[in-house]
Amino acid sequence: MKKRLVVLTGAGISAESGLKTFRDADGLWEGHDIYEVASPEGFRANPELVLDFYNQRRRQLLEVTPNKAHLNLADLESTFEVNIITQNVDDLHERAGSTNVLHLHGELLKVRSTKNENLVYSWKKDILLGDVCEENAQLRPHIVWFGEDVPLLEKAVEITLQADILVIIGTSMQVYPAASLVDYVTSNTPIYFIDPNPAVNKNAFNNLTIIKDVASTGTDTLISML
Structure with missing residues (x-):
């Protein structure tokens, strides 16, 4: 499995x-x-x-088109069951080939x-x-605009609770409620944080690996570590 x-x-x-x-x-x-x-x-x-x-x-x-980081995450589906929870409203994950993408903040190519x-x-x-x-x-x-509910947050929490490995890419983890998702992984779950300027306290988590890099080459490093 x-x-x-x-x-x-x-x-x-x-x-x-x-x-x-x-x-x-x-x-x-x-x-x-x-x-x-x-x-x-x-x-x-x-x-x-x-x-x-x-x-x-x-x-x-x-x-624009997906970059190597998007493509790398899509490729990981051959080895892992990958769930992407994104704060982004673009469709670049889907265009790269990722099949399980949850958009917390809505989608630019949809209207309501x-x-x-x-x-x-x-x-x-x-x-x-x-x-x-x-x-x-x-x-x-x-x-999802400021002051509005994030309707998919509960679903995102449900997915995060089941993570064997958590990866965080290109987010400052300052935007709530999305930033609170990291609190839902179990204490021994490995966490990888990819960011050129990682604003995160390494001691705040048990199993945190920081990859100080941009997303494209950072995900190359991630794949070699996994």
């Missing part, structure tokens, strides 16, 4: 594909305050700005109804004001 490898990924894994990380050091996102473009209040105040912001992100996503959150549609073009669901309500990005 294959061991279960659970991988938590963040913006750092997609940065090498050319996607900008979540926000710059000044806390701005493409020059906008986070709450202007990533909160229900921001959407109510200026829906056009928010839609345009995500339309630009979506267009950019369709121009502002009236009925169960009405979710695949979407690759721009979302415009006036684009509506079958119940005639405006469509919005299928993204």
Whole structure:
């Protein structure tokens, strides 16, 4: 029986594909305050700005391709039962060939109804004001915004509890509730942390191995260690 490898990924894994990380050091996102473009209040105040912001992100996503780190994780499925829990809203894991991907913060290539959150549609073009669901309500990005519940968190906890090995790639582990997932692995579970600037206390975990590297070459190292 294959061991279960659970991988938590963040913006750092997609940065090498050319996607900008979540926000710059000044806390701005493409020059906008986070709450202007990533909160229900921001959407109510200026829906056009928010839609345009995500339309630009979506267009950019369709121009990039998975990098070696994404491909390495897909290859690991031949040896392990791999579950990826990602904070990323891109589809690069899926395009690389990973088959078990859970998107904690939503998906950029999907939209949903502002009236009925169960009405979710695949979407690759721009979302415009006036684009509506079958119940005639405006469509919005299928993204978990600040102040909204993370509906898949329970499922993510369930997966993490079953990890034989936990790998963390390209996330500062500062974004909650995703960062709390590391608390759900059993105390003797090996943890591998891949990041060029790992902001983690090695003594905080029993079995922590830090791979101080970017995701592509860091996952090469990981594969040789596993």
